[in-house]
Amino acid sequence: MPHEFILKNARIILENEVLTGSVLIRDGQIADISEGSMLAGEDLEGDFLTPGLIELHTDHLEGHYAPRPKVRWNPIAAVQAHDAQIAASGITTVFDALRVGLDAEADVGVEDMAVLADAISDGMKNNRLRAEHFLHLRCEVSAPDCLEAFAAIQGYDRVRMASLMDHAPGQRQFADAESYRVYYMRKLKTSEEEFRRYCERRMADSERYSAVNRKMISEACQARDIVLASHDDATVAHVEEAVEQGIRVAEFPTTLAAAAASKEAGLSVLMGAPNVVRGGSHSGNVSARELAEKGCLDILSSDYIPFSLMQSAFFLSDVVEGITLPQAMRLVSKNSAEAVGLEDRGEVAMGKRADLVRVRVDDHVPVIRTVWRQGERVI
Secondary structure (H helix, E strand, O other), rough: OOOOEEEEEEEEEEOOOOEEEEEEEOOEEEEEEEEEOOOOEEOOOOOOEEEEEEEEEEEOOOHOOOOOOOOOOHHHHHHHHHHHHHHHHHHHEEEEEEOOOOOOOOOOHHHHHHHHHHHHHHHOOOOOOOOOOEEEEEEEEOOOOOHHHHHHHOOOOOEEEEEOOOOEEEEOHHHHHHHHHHHHHHHHHOOOHHHHHHHHHHHHHHHHHHHHHHHHHHHHHHHOOOOOEEEOOOOOOEEEEEEEOOOEEEEEOOHHHHHHHHOOOOEEEEEEEHHHHOOOOOHHHHHOHHHHHHOOEEEOEEEOOOOOEEEEEEEHHOOOOOOOOOHHHOOHHHHHHHHHOOOOOOOOOOOOEEOOOEEEEOOEEEEEEEEEOOOEOOO
């Protein structure tokens, strides 16, 4: 006998409209969507029913595993804590970002990333996790150990995405030297002289390693059908380089020019949901709202605050004229799924996975009430 149930009296956020009606779920898929009231089914009392959100780049896991310098938490417990917060934020598919190539200030190493990758794979295999987890490799191409770290982890079965980034002074995210100085001196707690030597070392490493590491990792990812993303592109030249390397997603472009060039080149432009909610970038770069207004935004990522993903969709439809709630919701679901080839999810539509979220909005803030993944309630 098929397992089925009905969710009724919901404001269903479809691809292009909000429909008041009911959804029939059968064997983990959406079997029917109907307008109007029904007698049978679970009454959602007029709450919104959204697609399960899809997160492509979150740095949130590492803080659970290494919550303090030199402290390591049990990796299985750390992944479960991370997963619980992800699912409670309405995210049903998540790409967990793991470091590949380490900044000098990092308190974690290649072995730690392998431990976390093992814990994620084990959690999925043994059905311990609420969301579905994939791996996203954050490749710091300016790091001397980048290729070694990539080789150690690229073969994990859940690796589906890799981003190429360079956080050296004068590059990409911190093209302005003063912004870099303020950010990293505060983070590293160093003297001016120590910081000067640190910058010199990072710039030398970037000059020596970045180009060759970008080339080798991009070729390896294309051979294994791992989706490639650029990171913090600032110029049209950066975008041209990304296109040559087979990049499909432009993560966090720092200027309108780079975002517009990425869009024109057919890349999916991804920005941070916290940028939307805060009204701007913490690094002083281009505003995600501005990109949305100019039609240069395709995907939002929660980055470091999982709940910001759902919050940004409702917020964006409120504050940006011309962006409807269905359009904003596509930025955190359907567009994300399409960018990484997950065609079975990302929208409330017949035949798609029943990854669904019940949401109430109180004082402009969404409240996650229930989450289903493949028709099974996980929150």
